Amino acid sequence: MLNYDELIIGGGISGMAASLLSAKRGKKTALLEAGATLSPTLSGFTRAAAHFETGFHYAFGLGEGEIGQYFFDLLGLDIKSYPLLQNGYDEIHLPSGRIVKLAYPRQNLEHSLGEVFPEEKENLKKYLDKLEDCFLNSAYLNLHRDKTLDLNAPVDTPKSLQEVLDECFKSDEIKAVLAASSFLHGTPPNKISFGMHACIAGGLFHGAYGVLGGGKAIVNAFEKALKKAGVDVFLNTKATSIEEDGDKKIIRTNKDSFACDICISSIHPKEFLKIAPQNAYREGYKTRVNALEETPGFFTLYAKYKGPRVEASNIYLLSKTNVVDCFNTNSNNPSYYINFSPDKEQNVSIISFTSPEPAVWNKNSPDYQERKNNYSLRIKNDINKLAPDIAKYLEYIEVSTPATSRRYVGYSGGYGLMHDMYKTKVLPMTKIKGLYLCGQSVLVPGLLGSIITSLMVDKMAEAANV
Numbered sequence: 001m002l003n004y005d006e007l008i009i010g011g012g013i014s015g016m017a018a019s020l021l022s023a024k025r026g027k028k029t030a031l032l033e034a035g036a037t038l039s040p041t042l043s044g045f046t047r048a049a050a051h052f053e054t055g056f057h058y059a060f061g062l063g064e065g066e067i068g069q070y071f072f073d074l075l076g077l078d079i080k081s082y083p084l085l086q087n088g089y090d091e092i093h094l095p096s097g098r099i100v101k102l103a104y105p106r107q108n109l110e111h112s113l114g115e116v117f118p119e120e121k122e123n124l125k126k127y128l129d130k131l132e133d134c135f136l137n138s139a140y141l142n143l144h145r146d147k148t149l150d151l152n153a154p155v156d157t158p159k160s161l162q163e164v165l166d167e168c169f170k171s172d173e174i175k176a177v178l179a180a181s182s183f184l185h186g187t188p189p190n191k192i193s194f195g196m197h198a199c200i201a202g203g204l205f206h207g208a209y210g211v212l213g214g215g216k217a218i219v220n221a222f223e224k225a226l227k228k229a230g231v232d233v234f235l236n237t238k239a240t241s242i243e244e245d246g247d248k249k250i251i252r253t254n255k256d257s258f259a260c261d262i263c264i265s266s267i268h269p270k271e272f273l274k275i276a277p278q279n280a281y282r283e284g285y286k287t288r289v290n291a292l293e294e295t296p297g298f299f300t301l302y303a304k305y306k307g308p309r310v311e312a313s314n315i316y317l318l319s320k321t322n323v324v325d326c327f328n329t330n331s332n333n334p335s336y337y338i339n340f341s342p343d344k345e346q347n348v349s350i351i352s353f354t355s356p357e358p359a360v361w362n363k364n365s366p367d368y369q370e371r372k373n374n375y376s377l378r379i380k381n382d383i384n385k386l387a388p389d390i391a392k393y394l395e396y397i398e399v400s401t402p403a404t405s406r407r408y409v410g411y412s413g414g415y416g417l418m419h420d421m422y423k424t425k426v427l428p429m430t431k432i433k434g435l436y437l438c439g440q441s442v443l444v445p446g447l448l449g450s451i452i453t454s455l456m457v458d459k460m461a462e463a464a465n466v
């Protein structure tokens with residue numbers, strides 16, 4: 001039995017952040033990761049001499065003095081960010097054939113969208129005011145102002161994104177343009193609260209940033225900081241059960257067993273329920289969490305791009321003007337999100353939403369390979385039709401399905417659980433003192449959201465004082 005003060009299960013960004021915060025409080029800390037490397041989500045992969053990003057394309061708040069940079073400094077991470085093209089980094093292709101570039105920050109957005117939709121100028125100003133108000137007053141993102149977290153402050157607002165869009169605008173096309181960023185959190189506009197959406201889209205409208213070296217550089221910075229902080233990292237170590245022994249928690253794995261005072265799980269909440277002690281939650285709550293909907297699965301084609309430099313780096317090819325319909329994973333007419341890495345080579349990933357159901361994408365099923373080939377072919381045909389100027393320069397290298405993400409991180413909904421405003425929330429605390437949850441499925445999604453949940457559990461662990 002290995003003994004630690006605090007143990008973190010799952011070495012994604014939230015688990016790595018929670019480990020650093022624990023060590024910062026002077027605790028003897030261990031981090032367990034089932035995979036062979038830390039944060040398989042962010043690390044990307046190299047094939048045919050090209051590096052492809054997987055779980056990181058861009059983020060808000062990484063400018064000097066902004067919230068993301070504040071988090072990185074707090075965690076002692078040496079991560080260098082840079083602002084992305086302000087004049088149309090995101091490009092929305094509407095089913096009508098209209099192409100709308102989103103210019104950032106807010107004043108550029110208001111100006112450029114106002115020119116495309118002159119009849120909606122006033123409405124746009126009101127909408128962006130609302131969005132900005134929610135973003136700037138979010139208890140979580142205001143950390144940099146007063147350096148405290150208000151754990152009780154609700155992020156959700158009473159209205160959904162779709163309700164606010166319907167109230168503000170007449171044009172369905174401007175609604176589609178503004179709702180396209182729902183692809184970044186994976187919850188459709190009629191299910192995500194306007195407040196939650198504002199935490200992500202509102203941030204991007206303030207400025208979009210890339211990281212030098214991409215997701216891999218983020219993971220490298222964490223690895224360095226974990227080593228410096230003295231956190232013991234156990235790779236290829238999968239937690240299989242959590243038991244209580246008095247005030248101690250005993251974590252069994254495929255290798256050693258661990259005893260600790262505080263245990264923080266950053267794995268998918270449904271996977272956590274499988275290994276958690278029976279009394280961690282009431283039965284009714286467990287049933288509700290198990291019934292929560294997954295975000296869509298991602299079917300992704302990775303390609304080298306050999307054409308002239310593309311300025312816009314995120315292209316949303318919307319198949320429906322109503323973005324809610326773009327989330328239909330049974331659709332024969334999917335939407336696509338095309339990301340060009342900002343490197344010299346401009347490698348590309350083309351992502352479409354598909355069913356996250358393990359039964360639908362199951363590597364052991366006899367027709368898996370055939371279905372994967374057919375789906376890939378359909379995407380290639382679609383891209384040839386919808387974006388011929390890009391398609392002609394693509395050399396396809398690799399394909400991933402929801403079964404691939406399940407193999408690497410243990411779940412197949414691209415972003416974990418949906419943040420559905422009408423459903424039960426997964427909260428960071430359990431009924432057991434010293435047992436907590438963090439990660440993208442808990443309260444706030446995305447890279448910064450995951451770090452925020454780590455800050456939350458850190459405060460709880462500190463207060464538990466065991």
Ligand SMILES: Cc1cc2nc3c(=O)[nH]c(=O)nc-3n(C[C@H](O)[C@H](O)[C@H](O)COP(=O)(O)OP(=O)(O)OC[C@H]3O[C@@H](n4cnc5c(N)ncnc54)[C@H](O)[C@@H]3O)c2cc1C
Binds near residue numbers: 054267
């Ligand atoms: C295609 C894609 C693009 C994205 N793009 C962006 C972006 O541009 N900007 C942005 O902000 N966010 C983006 N995200 C979201 C962001 O990557 C995630 O929100 C974040 O990485 C999630 O981190 P996490 O720690 O919560 O979860 P995870 O990364 O899933 O970490 C959980 C870890 O736990 C491990 N694990 C599972 N079970 C066990 C067990 N029993 N024992 C031990 N370990 C276990 C897993 O292997 C995994 O490493 C993207 C995500 C995807 C998939």
